[in-house]
Amino acid sequence: MAKPAPKLSPEEVKRVVATAFEDTPPYTKVLLMHGIGHGELVALLKRELTPAAYKLWTARGRSSKGPTKRATWPHGR
DSSP states (O other): OOOOOOOOOHHHHHHHHHHHHHHHSTTTHHHHHHHOOHHHHHHHHHHHHHHHHHHHHHHHHHOOOOOHHHSSTTOOO
């Protein structure tokens, strides 16, 4: 089951969405900068983006590599 989208202010949502679109893979930097995991990011973007923009984001995510161990565990353990 996917995690619920975090409750963020409109300004925080804009920053997270901008970070998600500029990063490759699109969730690595979001996790490190904003503390939002992949499931939470997906829920947030589904809620905030238009269907076309969400499809574009998911296509970018599929074409890039998955998260690295360092990205999924920011403490490097």
